[in-house]
Amino acid sequence: MTLRVLLACHAGQGVGLGHLMRSLVVARALRRRLGADVQLIIQSEPLRREDLAAFPHQFVAPDVDLGQALDTQRQAMAAEVIALDLHPQRPPADLATRLQQWRAAGCQLITVDGLLAHRPSLDLIFLPSFRFVPPPDLPAGAPIRFGWDCLLLEPLPEGHRRPEGREVLVLTGGSDATGLGRDWPGLLDQQLPEDARLHWVTGPFSPRPVLPAAPRIAAFEEHVAPAGLGPLMRQASFAVTVFGVSFFELLQHGVPTVVFSPYGGKDQPELDALRAEGLAWIARDHLDATQQLARLMADAPAAAALSQRAQARLGRPGGDHLADAIAQLTRSTCPRAS
Known part of the structure; x- marks a missing residue:
């Protein structure tokens, strides 16, 4: 039945x-x-x-x-x-x-x-x-x-491996509730390595971000309300995101990630626990996250260690x-x- x-x-x-x-x-x-x-x-x-x-x-x-x-x-x-x-x-x-x-x-x-x-x-x-x-x-x-x-x-497709490269995925949540799109794209363009290829996801309930008119970095692409994040995560070499469901999907994909919570202190206990396990780099806010991401992109051994620990932690x-x-x-x- x-x-x-x-x-x-x-x-x-x-x-x-x-x-x-x-x-x-x-x-x-x-x-x-x-x-x-x-x-x-x-x-x-x-x-x-x-x-x-x-x-x-x-x-x-x-x-x-x-x-x-x-x-x-x-x-x-x-x-x-x-x-x-x-x-x-x-x-x-x-x-x-x-x-x-x-x-x-x-x-x-x-x-x-x-x-x-x-x-x-x-x-x-x-x-x-x-x-x-x-x-x-x-x-x-x-x-x-x-x-x-x-x-x-x-569940991930069989045989998934984190790709090497300079593809950076940026996630602000389905509605960008704290208005990160107003100034964060410009900060990322200013501070990331010039060979970075950035993928900014605009959620279905988010206002349109203020993107740099002439990006300094190699590429700056906006993805508006994609049907799913799986394809973008599978191609990502690095990521920076607000804390939420998509952060754990990034860990599952083995993407070296910088994460922060723009929602006050409500997520701090979880972020402290994640820091203790060494599964991601934890930032105070989007300004700190931008600086940490630039450092992570310059530290291949640290990125590889994050990827391995994250994939080992998320099993069934x-x-x-x-x-x-x-x-x-x-x-x-x-x-x-x-």
Whole structure:
């Protein structure tokens, strides 16, 4: 009998694409490993993405009740599993009541990356993170899984190797929420080696960057809302990025990377842990990141060591791990939270 799974996530302006990209990784893993019937609900302005065409999906406008949309689709497809990857600031107002109703209807309930306060009503909390410090008020309930094998990344093609060269990939997130595109392109052009070939990705919700009119470096190419970052990552020799899902994809690809968080101190514990493991060079801000990238491009042994350590650390795909956990739940080998 085909397992029916309903996935829900946020995307769009101010949110970016991280939740959606993880949900697509999960959807593909569920289909690949379990042969599941997977449908998606995305609370966002409509997006044009080729990878979404592989699954039945619908967009829910940001001002529409996501809880009601989920319940309507749950009943329509007779979903057995509901998995939520929601922005922490935007859960449905009546989520607690909805979770109780869905449990009573026999659904297995899973959250990805959060909703810890609802732990008593869930069957599994899957954190796509290599570290987790339980908050002091964490309630009892569903098991919590995290670790390097929980990162929700797409499996790499067989035989992938980091290319040598001077191709530099620059990522600012799906919406460039802090306006890095205003001055960072010019700084990179001024400070990187002249033989650098820079690839700037403008996300689907980002304002257009201010690019140098006559670049000093060998090449400066803008990629506007590409369908996926995989091809750019596979050709990248170096990268500099804001902290987020795409950073871990770069590690998986073995790209020597400089990373920073422009979002205050919220990511500092993770960045400190990454520095301790020697998986990337950690910068304070985009100014420091530019200087560090220039030094990294001049230090071939350091770049090779970063690449090797990163690829060794990221092994089994997290999507497979979550699919197997869902299979366990539906076989009732994992007790329901109480």
